[in-house]
Amino acid sequence: MHICHIVLNNLGGAPKVADSLISSQVKAGYKVSTVVLTILDPRWKVSFKAAQIVIVMKIAGTLFYIGRAIHQIWVAIQLNRIIAEQKPDIIICHSAFITKLFYLSQFIPGSLSIPYISYIHSDYISESQTERTTNPISELINNISISITSRIDLQALQQSNGLVFVCKALYQRFANIGFKHRRIVISYNPAIDDINNQPLHPIAKSWFDNSQLIAFVCASRFHHQKDHKTLLKAFAKVSENHLNIRLILLGDGELETELKALATSLAINNIVLFAGFVSNPRAYFSQSRVVILASHFEGLPLVLVEAVASGVTFIASDCPVGPRDIFEVLKCGTILPPSDVDALAEAIIDHVKTPQQKIDRSEQITQFFSETSCANQLESLIEQVVSQSV
Template sequence: MNNIGGAARTADSLISSQVKAGYKVSTVVLTYLDLSWTVDFKAGEEVIIMKVSGSKFNIGGPIHQILIAKQLSQVITNQKPDLIICHTAFVTKLYYLSKLFIGSISIPYISYIHSDYISESMAKVKADSIKAVIHNLSISIDSWINLTAIKQASGLAFVCKTLSERFLHLGLNHPRIAICYNPVIADQNNPSLNSTAKSWLSNSQLITFVSAARFHYPKDHKTLLQAFAKASETYSNIRLILLGDGDLETDIQALANSLNLRDIVLFAGSVPNPRAYFSLSRAVILASTFEGFGMVIVEAVASGVTFIASDCPVGPREISEVLKCGTLVPPSDVNALAAAIIEHVKTPPEKIDRSEQIERLFSESSCAENLELLIQQIIC
């Protein structure tokens, strides 16, 4: 597994459940972060940390990835597991490459797909130029390796049904597939709110929305800010709290300033428990152009509030349908998102109670049980 997005948190939950079920589990973590972050990572009887170079969104180029795969092959050869679960398509690719080295051993593996990397790959395609042609060829080769690695897996786990169907359209008709919705994990952290956020959320004269998303291009903060600026022309008492961090944070702050949103949009940083903010907001907004699932809007509903989300290829529509709530708008549509925000301001606050559906579909036990069924198909 690697430490990108919510995959690590979900994996940690699943591994804890597997240990309780009697499995002996070793966890291999690929991290670009300072090793101090791993002190809270407790899943598995043994945790093996592989420090790699890179950033949150780019762990090295092809040569570096091959070197990581070689190191991974040595770890696996030493561990000799009965089954490997590769969290994310990227880790699946690394394991597939690791099997090519002399002396490595071949182990049945499950590819656990957490993200819509199909849309992500398409988004990385550049316009025509010699440099772009080389770049696009590299993406095509990488995508082919990814799909080959996934197709050869002993089983596939997807975080939602829509994501599995998206892969089926590519001809990935695998006999062993499990749908494992990411679990809503209770967070024991109850930190004090940002002082400005607290004043907004407690002010009955203000209507405050929250968005929790890393500052990365698929999250489309540009459309969100432009829509919010447009909505504020109609209602000056609306506020927006942005939770998260990321490579584009400085650019998004500059955009907020250029749109004269300095006094009504708050950059509150990354917080350990966003649900403390969600529960006091009018609604949670997710403006992504693509998602692996969009767990943040499930957490919003678990907090008792509704959501506004872009109807991107994977995630929000499925969540809206199974939980029977939420407002969907076309991706990257400033006018539609602004209209949705205005509609929420015009109507009374909507408190959501979907506790039964959350427990049935998004509990840690439900996710673990679905994965367990897939594991038993492979090892029995």
């Protein structure tokens, strides 16, 4: 059997999971190919352990809505050509967006009729509501665009031969808007070990080595979704009475300059480290007091699972999808309302005042978040889909 995975890029959690699934399928003897829709970022070690094809697809936010739609149709045409050359037995689309592109590609005359599974890693519903503008005309056009796009997205998901949701809350989010499907699997993404022994940032290392300091870590890209502003404001509030705390931010992104300016204006730039992108976050997690995630929305934030796998607990916003699932499954951590500076500050203070305890949830992580479990559930779904498509 030839399985083809379609991913957007090699950045973040979804490609990391796809890479794990691809590796498992290759080991199981399947022929596996990978279609990547953007250029691979060389900083990330996700390599996709199978044949790969790259389509350059620059979806710039500056494109006008109509231009963006035309560009996506162009990509769907290119995708159709690639799939025709590959001739796989089944397609795995690693997002609702990619599912839509593949769905559109099937309307091209002469396209192959290939069953496809949509693998939903993120809170697509929240994502689709984030793009806003203050211009009334642009806002109207944007709302119409979102409405049309959402209908196509949901139709593409509905026509899929199977759906994988990475947690129960994500499935429920779709169910709440009336979405139904005959073949649904809920499969937690695997917690994958770091494979890089990159040295710690020297400042971070000095903080970890100082027994008088308490270091907190946040690992997420600098994007509005991750709400670093609330984290920095809460941290500044705590630092007024707790001079021994430090914050290490792992990652990079479009808001880095803005966030550094905010840290300076809050007078915490000397106790907040922007450590940049790192390929071994668990090395930081294991030496931190707590890992913090303040997002407005998530899919299944594996950073929290990886924190617990490293022996520490977490503080996370109780956004619509993700953190609560992990909180309930692993029976540890603190969840609090999103965008609540005071609640986050209080949670940080609780951990400053409480001696650190190492967390051991190895059994639960093996049971719910293992690579084997994730791969087996997808393999079972693939076999069902292919057997009924023959």
